[in-house]
Amino acid sequence: MTITQVRDTSVQPNGGSGHGAPLLDVRGLTVDIAVPAGTLHAVSDVSFAVNPGETFCIVGESGCGKTITSLAVMRLLPKTARIAAQRILFEGRDLLGLSDKEILGLRGNRLGMIFQDPMTSLNPVFTIGNQLEEVYLRHRNSGRREARERAEFLLEKVGIQSPAMRLGQYPHQLSGGLRQRMMIAMTLMCEPALLIADEPTTALDVTVQAQILQLLKNLQREFRTALILITHDLGIVARMADRVAIMYAGRVVETGTSAEIFAAPQHPYTRGLLACIPVPGSQGKRLGSIPGIVPSLIGENEGCMFRNRCPYAGESCRHGEIALRELSPGRGYRCILEPGHAISEATREPATTASQATVQ
Amino acid sequence: MAISDINPAGFVRGPASDEIFEALPPSPRELMRRRARSHGGLIFGGGFVLLVVALAILTPWIAPYDPYNQDLSARLIDPIWGAKGSWAHLLGTDALGRDFLSRLMYGARVSLTISACASLISAIVGATLGIVGGYFGGRIDGFVSYLINVKLSLPPLLVSLSLVSVVGGSVTALIFIIGFLTWDRYAVVTRSVSMQLRNQEFIAAAQAVGASHTRILLTELLPNVMNQIIVIASLEMAVVILIESVLSFLGLGVQPPTPSWGLLVAEGRSFMFFKPYLIVIPGLTIFLMVIAINLAGDGLRDVLSPEGRN
Amino acid sequence: MLRFVLRRLQIALLVAITVSIVGFSLLRASGDIALVLAGENAKPEEVVRISHAYGLDKPLYMQYLDWGAKALSGDLGRSLFTNEPVTGLILDRLPVTIYVAVPALVISLLIAVPLGVLAATRPNTWIDRAALSFAVTGSALPSFWLALMLIYLFGVMLRWLPISGSDSWWHFVMPWITVAIGVIPLQMRLTRTGMLDVLSSDFIRTARAKGLSAASVMFKHALRNAILPVVSVAAVSLGFLLGNSLVVESVFALNGVGMLAYQSILRLDFPVVQSIIVFISFCYIFLTLMSDVINAKLDPRIGLR
Numbered sequence: 001m002t003i004t005q006v007r008d009t010s011v012q013p014n015g016g017s018g019h020g021a022p023l024l025d026v027r028g029l030t031v032d033i034a035v036p037a038g039t040l041h042a043v044s045d046v047s048f049a050v051n052p053g054e055t056f057c058i059v060g061e062s063g064c065g066k067t068i069t070s071l072a073v074m075r076l077l078p079k080t081a082r083i084a085a086q087r088i089l090f091e092g093r094d095l096l097g098l099s100d101k102e103i104l105g106l107r108g109n110r111l112g113m114i115f116q117d118p119m120t121s122l123n124p125v126f127t128i129g130n131q132l133e134e135v136y137l138r139h140r141n142s143g144r145r146e147a148r149e150r151a152e153f154l155l156e157k158v159g160i161q162s163p164a165m166r167l168g169q170y171p172h173q174l175s176g177g178l179r180q181r182m183m184i185a186m187t188l189m190c191e192p193a194l195l196i197a198d199e200p201t202t203a204l205d206v207t208v209q210a211q212i213l214q215l216l217k218n219l220q221r222e223f224r225t226a227l228i229l230i231t232h233d234l235g236i237v238a239r240m241a242d243r244v245a246i247m248y249a250g251r252v253v254e255t256g257t258s259a260e261i262f263a264a265p266q267h268p269y270t271r272g273l274l275a276c277i278p279v280p281g282s283q284g285k286r287l288g289s290i291p292g293i294v295p296s297l298i299g300e301n302e303g304c305m306f307r308n309r310c311p312y313a314g315e316s317c318r319h320g321e322i323a324l325r326e327l328s329p330g331r332g333y334r335c336i337l338e339p340g341h342a343i344s345e346a347t348r349e350p351a352t353t354a355s356q357a358t359v360q
Numbered sequence: 361m362a363i364s365d366i367n368p369a370g371f372v373r374g375p376a377s378d379e380i381f382e383a384l385p386p387s388p389r390e391l392m393r394r395r396a397r398s399h400g401g402l403i404f405g406g407g408f409v410l411l412v413v414a415l416a417i418l419t420p421w422i423a424p425y426d427p428y429n430q431d432l433s434a435r436l437i438d439p440i441w442g443a444k445g446s447w448a449h450l451l452g453t454d455a456l457g458r459d460f461l462s463r464l465m466y467g468a469r470v471s472l473t474i475s476a477c478a479s480l481i482s483a484i485v486g487a488t489l490g491i492v493g494g495y496f497g498g499r500i501d502g503f504v505s506y507l508i509n510v511k512l513s514l515p516p517l518l519v520s521l522s523l524v525s526v527v528g529g530s531v532t533a534l535i536f537i538i539g540f541l542t543w544d545r546y547a548v549v550t551r552s553v554s555m556q557l558r559n560q561e562f563i564a565a566a567q568a569v570g571a572s573h574t575r576i577l578l579t580e581l582l583p584n585v586m587n588q589i590i591v592i593a594s595l596e597m598a599v600v601i602l603i604e605s606v607l608s609f610l611g612l613g614v615q616p617p618t619p620s621w622g623l624l625v626a627e628g629r630s631f632m633f634f635k636p637y638l639i640v641i642p643g644l645t646i647f648l649m650v651i652a653i654n655l656a657g658d659g660l661r662d663v664l665s666p667e668g669r670n
Numbered sequence: 671m672l673r674f675v676l677r678r679l680q681i682a683l684l685v686a687i688t689v690s691i692v693g694f695s696l697l698r699a700s701g702d703i704a705l706v707l708a709g710e711n712a713k714p715e716e717v718v719r720i721s722h723a724y725g726l727d728k729p730l731y732m733q734y735l736d737w738g739a740k741a742l743s744g745d746l747g748r749s750l751f752t753n754e755p756v757t758g759l760i761l762d763r764l765p766v767t768i769y770v771a772v773p774a775l776v777i778s779l780l781i782a783v784p785l786g787v788l789a790a791t792r793p794n795t796w797i798d799r800a801a802l803s804f805a806v807t808g809s810a811l812p813s814f815w816l817a818l819m820l821i822y823l824f825g826v827m828l829r830w831l832p833i834s835g836s837d838s839w840w841h842f843v844m845p846w847i848t849v850a851i852g853v854i855p856l857q858m859r860l861t862r863t864g865m866l867d868v869l870s871s872d873f874i875r876t877a878r879a880k881g882l883s884a885a886s887v888m889f890k891h892a893l894r895n896a897i898l899p900v901v902s903v904a905a906v907s908l909g910f911l912l913g914n915s916l917v918v919e920s921v922f923a924l925n926g927v928g929m930l931a932y933q934s935i936l937r938l939d940f941p942v943v944q945s946i947i948v949f950i951s952f953c954y955i956f957l958t959l960m961s962d963v964i965n966a967k968l969d970p971r972i973g974l975r
Contacts (some may be wrong), residue, residue, distance in 0.1 A: 117872055120871060214774060517913055518914060522696055525938060612935065647815070651806060
């Protein structure tokens with residue numbers, strides 16, 4: 001992992017709703033990964049801010065760079081990745097400028113991360129208790145006994161009965177839902193200020209998904225933790241998010257509060273996504289889909305990356321970097337169309353037509 | 361750009377026709393060809409193997425001498441780079457005055473024939489057991505894995521040596537003995553692949569339309585494990601060359617005067633202290649051939665089933 | 671855990687019985703033993719007498735059961751060549767074989783495991799490539815030829831090491847090198863693959879996300895998982911060493927079990943050959959059983975499968 005720091009020109013944080021300084025302020029994050037076929041521009045010029053205690057959702061299809069973004073914040077990317085950014089400020093410290101030792105002190109302590117697959121994310125050869133206590137022992141100056149008490153306390157918090165017994169078990173003895181609860185408990189051992197959850201429910205049964213999300217929401221309120229929730233599921237966004245960033249092909253294409261995104265989506269991609277959500281009671285209407293494929297991010301690209309799938313694309317979408325239009329602090333979209341250009345149309349119309357077109 | 365510029369007809373693929381979106385991913389066959397062309401190990405290893413095979417096939421026409429022809433007046437002549445080397449015998453002569461290059465070339469025929477035929481036998485035996493066990497599962501699979509366990513527990517060298525001592529060291533006997541002692545790797549790999557394939561939809565589909573087990577095994581499973589079999593076979597040929605050379609070296613393989621690479625080392629052993637080339641040349645030949653086969657086999661694996669790397 | 675061990679033990683016993691049958695059949699396949707015992711010029715009635723005396727006129731399965739019962743009590747029969755008890759012959763030669771195999775195994779593991787770990791932690795660097803080239807080279811060297819080349823190089827040209835015999839540990843240096851080079855490639859490849867698998871697994875990322883130091887991630891979380899295949903490979907390679915001890919013992923003229931097996935094969939002394947084959951198979955079965963039990967102890971998942 002090579003880190004390049006781009007000179008910070010604007011000191012003004014990319015504000016959220018204006019409650020003082022954000023907890024996490026990412027500006028101009030770019031991640032390039034060397035692959036055999038060339039350079040993969042996994043993340044390009046991504047900026048967002050997360051306020052203390054809020055839920056921030058990063059939404060996009062697989063491969064859009066949302067996981068890479070979160071791993072860059074954690075500085076967990078492999079050696080082949082090159083990170084550049086103007087800043088990644090967390091609690092006022094620039095994460096990119098920290099030494100390896102300093103970042104280790106933050107991970108698991110102030111910054112926690114929950115991964116997608118609870119079946120493989122826990123070490124199979126150590127007990128749950130061992131793996132939970134390990135975090136606490138690492139970051140707190142405490143004894144084993146205290147760590148065990150803390151682990152039992154948190155297992156109760158994540159809704160696990162007979163915690164003392166569970167702590168002695170191995171991961172393979174637990175179901176997927178239980179393991180994800182263990183993961184959540186593990187990340188909360190040191191009460192982090194920011195929790196990153198990367199598709200925490202994707203690998204779970206639908207019924208368990210709702211429980212885990214509710215649990216995350218409750219715990220977040222109780223521990224006053226900020227949450228970055230990475231998902232491809234707009235239903236989860238609607239349920240959980242305070243604010244949202246929509247990503248496409250390594251770029252943030254639209255940001256705003258949850259209400260703004262759902263009520264008045266600006267970017268054609270966002271609108272296409274919203275058209276894909278089935279609405280009960282609207283039988284007979286064709287469900288939306290976005291035709292076309294996501295372009296390869298290997299090699300140099302310019303212009304709008306969505307233009308091959310966009311019903312509004314024209315000549316001017318092909319060249320240069322499309323800038324993020326800022327409508328208000330924390331609200332913006334990356335498109336050349338004027339704001340509100342198509343709000344008057346029925347929101348789902350372009351995509352609906354498009355899906356019919358694919359059938360033809 | 362005004363909204364009026366929007367092309368309402370561009371819904372299907374969008375109006376963007378620039379090449380970054382147009383480039384179709386290359387076909388699997390094309391990818392395979394590309395991987396093969398850029399694979400140094402495959403090119404060098406495969407090239408060397410092909411060269412030796414070609415030489416071995418052409419030996420009766422291009423070998424300078426009869427490999428059995430003794431000339432006691434020309435015993436232990438140094439190779440061409442030695443002090444008393446001569447152009448008449450490029451690699452010198454052995455203790456009975458036979459041309460060493462010719463013996464090495466005829467030895468290649470013997471060693472490579474044994475290697476290819478034994479690998480074929482072991483591939484057939486191993487793959488049959490593996491595919492059948494993996495496909496049917498249950499008791500049949502239990503029996504196959506029990507057979508694999510028994511096979512792995514028997515020391516192959518000792519067993520083959522004792523068998524040779526019973527039935528004799530003819531080339532045919534060696535082919536069958538080695539073939540029946542090296543099938544385990546095929547069985548292990550094809551068994552695990554067949555187990556994974558068994559539960560896949562195309563097998564279920566074939567069963568649903570009433571295809572017989574034999575038909576499914578031959579037309580659905582076998583083609584899917586063929587690449588693995590080819591890769592293992594290419595690597596096992598090197599193993600067989602090594603086994604044959606040990607057996608022949610120990611005097612319980614190919615019987616003199618028929619030349620084989622291992623036997624040439626054994627014959628040169630008594631003279632190794634003052635004519636080291638007699639063991640260096642055949643040993644080096646075995647070594648290079650095995651390396652080349654391994655490089656080619658690794659290359660084949662990378663080209664045919666790159667997901668199986670490491 | 672206990673159920674797993676019992677199940678494994680059951681398979682091991684079944685395999686062991688089969689192996690003993692194979693070994694027994696090999697002896698019978700070698701020809702009419704009565705004829706061999708009686709000597710070439712024996713009269714037919716003499717052959718029949720010997721056949722009866724040795725129980726060779728009984729049905730084959732009875733002969734096997736007789737042989738098996740005796741073998742269980744430690745009586746493996748007598749050598750056709752020296753008429754000594756086979757058990758004694760093997761036990762006399764065993765120390766030399768162990769003295770070759772065990773240090774060679776330790777040396778090979780001490781080289782192969784760190785090299786494999788190093789290669790896995792630095793994939794596609796020069797260390798990785800060097801380790802892999804070493805493995806490719808090592809696995810392509812015929813062991814008998816390597817032994818001869820070592821003798822020529824260190825024994826004849828440089829005169830550093832004695833070329834044969836077993837009087838001091840100096841005599842064993844070249845056998846150790848030969849044997850170790852034979853098994854290092856496999857051990858190294860397996861360690862490297864195991865370590866690569868572990869290092870790319872999700873739980874290592876979790877461990878890093880917990881803020882654990884690189885050393886802690888490596889030695890606690892990765893090694894404990896990566897050691898599992900190494901345990902198996904150590905057992906398998908020791909079995910392999912015993913099975914191939916014949917080559918190195920015959921080249922270096924060491925009087926071990928392998929040499930005994932070789933001499934007996936050349937003399938068609940089948941009771942000895944058969945016993946050694948069964949003995950080495952049993953060692954292999956025992957070693958793999960032990961490695962499975964150790965792995966079950968190290969990996970809590972195995973016991974439940």
